[in-house]
Amino acid sequence: MNHRSRRLLQLGSIVLAAGLAIALVVVLTGGDGGAKKAADPSAPVAQAAEVETMLAGIAQDGIALGRRDAPVTLVEFADLKCPICREYSLSVLPDLVQRYVRAGKLRIELRLQHFVGEQQNPGDSLAAAKMAQAAALQDKLWQFSELFYANQQDEATRYADDAFVSRIASAVKGLNEEKALHDRSSPKVTAALATADAQFEGNGFDGTPSFLLGRTGTTLKPLQVRSLTPQSFATEIDRALGAA
Amino acid sequence: MSDARARAAVAIAALLGLGIAAYLTYVHYRGLAPVCLSGGGCETVQSSRYAEVAGVPVAVLGLIGYLTILGSLAVPGEPGRLAGVAAALLGFAFSLYLTYRELFSIHAICAWCVASAVLMTLLAALTTARFLRAEPEPAA
Numbered sequence: 001m002n003h004r005s006r007r008l009l010q011l012g013s014i015v016l017a018a019g020l021a022i023a024l025v026v027v028l029t030g031g032d033g034g035a036k037k038a039a040d041p042s043a044p045v046a047q048a049a050e051v052e053t054m055l056a057g058i059a060q061d062g063i064a065l066g067r068r069d070a071p072v073t074l075v076e077f078a079d080l081k082c083p084i085c086r087e088y089s090l091s092v093l094p095d096l097v098q099r100y101v102r103a104g105k106l107r108i109e110l111r112l113q114h115f116v117g118e119q120q121n122p123g124d125s126l127a128a129a130k131m132a133q134a135a136a137l138q139d140k141l142w143q144f145s146e147l148f149y150a151n152q153q154d155e156a157t158r159y160a161d162d163a164f165v166s167r168i169a170s171a172v173k174g175l176n177e178e179k180a181l182h183d184r185s186s187p188k189v190t191a192a193l194a195t196a197d198a199q200f201e202g203n204g205f206d207g208t209p210s211f212l213l214g215r216t217g218t219t220l221k222p223l224q225v226r227s228l229t230p231q232s233f234a235t236e237i238d239r240a241l242g243a244a
Numbered sequence: 245m246s247d248a249r250a251r252a253a254v255a256i257a258a259l260l261g262l263g264i265a266a267y268l269t270y271v272h273y274r275g276l277a278p279v280c281l282s283g284g285g286c287e288t289v290q291s292s293r294y295a296e297v298a299g300v301p302v303a304v305l306g307l308i309g310y311l312t313i314l315g316s317l318a319v320p321g322e323p324g325r326l327a328g329v330a331a332a333l334l335g336f337a338f339s340l341y342l343t344y345r346e347l348f349s350i351h352a353i354c355a356w357c358v359a360s361a362v363l364m365t366l367l368a369a370l371t372t373a374r375f376l377r378a379e380p381e382p383a384a
Contacts, residue, residue: 003380004376010326014334015333021334022340026341028298082351083349084351155349156348206353207353208351
């Protein structure tokens with residue numbers, strides 16, 4: 001074997017070893033995405049009671065959760081199929097609702113994006129966003145979005161079809177499911193999603209979740225948190241509350 | 245490109261990569277958000293579940309990778325070139341994996357990670373060329 005053939009063989013071995021190493025990393029990081037993969041359409045909607053309890057008695061107005069006159073506003077740009085948004089929804093939002101929204105200190109807006117999985121499943125994320133935005137017309141966006149996250153499936157699959165969004169909607173108390181399905185194609189829903197897109201791009205965001213924070217009624221600024229933990233957000237919200 | 249120039253190019257790219265990895269390691273352990281040139285992508289990526297492998301921050305893995313490539317330049321002859329290309333190709337494969345995660349799992353792009361991936365791609369090409377083009381060493 002000449003030296004060139006030997007080196008090519010060595011290179012091939014290195015490439016093979018690198019491939020095996022990456023396969024090991026994929027196994028160690030838990031495969032693809034980590035969201036639930038079970039897609040049983042007849043399964044009961046998870047967390048329905050918990051979500052109702054978390055949001056019970058809190059005012060909703062379209063995409064906003066909390067009092068209109070709350071001194072600080074947080075805007076979240078999120079995609080319902082995004083697993084990191086789900087993490088935020090499960091590990092951060094309940095704390096913020098309990099600590100700030102219920103106390104009338106914070107108003108949170110949810111501006112829906114729709115690009116997760118667009119390459120593999122065009123239109124699926126948009127279908128989820130349209131139904132959520134239609135729920136906002138009935139002031140039920142937050143129950144719908146929280147239940148969607150609680151029942152989120154593998155982002156690489158197409159699952160936000162009529163059956164899935166109807167199942168989520170049917171678990172939201174007080175939401176007229178038929179009206180919401182009809183309103184998905186309404187000009188109000190289209191306009192709201194277009195506004196959310198424009199604001200997302202206008203703020204230079206390139207991923208979800210992204211946030212704006214500031215005193216209500218002023219120009220909100222992009223929020224850079226150290227990590228997706230309640231304390232990281234609390235620090236920034238307290239700072240905004242303290243600012244005159 | 246002569247071997248001396250290729251070595252110099254590898255050293256420069258590895259030093260730049262080392263700087264990026266050192267910065268990301270620093271902000272990771274200090275609990276800071278990295279300075280991000282566009283939106284909140286860096287923070288989203290850094291705080292995601294893919295920012296660590298078996299408890300080790302990927303920034304530390306990058307640090308080890310770039311140090312290994314730099315160290316390989318100090319080893320003369322074929323063993324040094326072989327160690328360099330092995331580290332660079334492993335780093336390149338890992339960069340491909342991280343870029344895939346950014347695009348399809350995290351849905352956010354971190355400019356620092358992109359810069360590191362570009363440098364690792366360059367290093368993989370340079371070290372592969374060095375390894376294949378080197379004159380065979382005379383038998384002892």
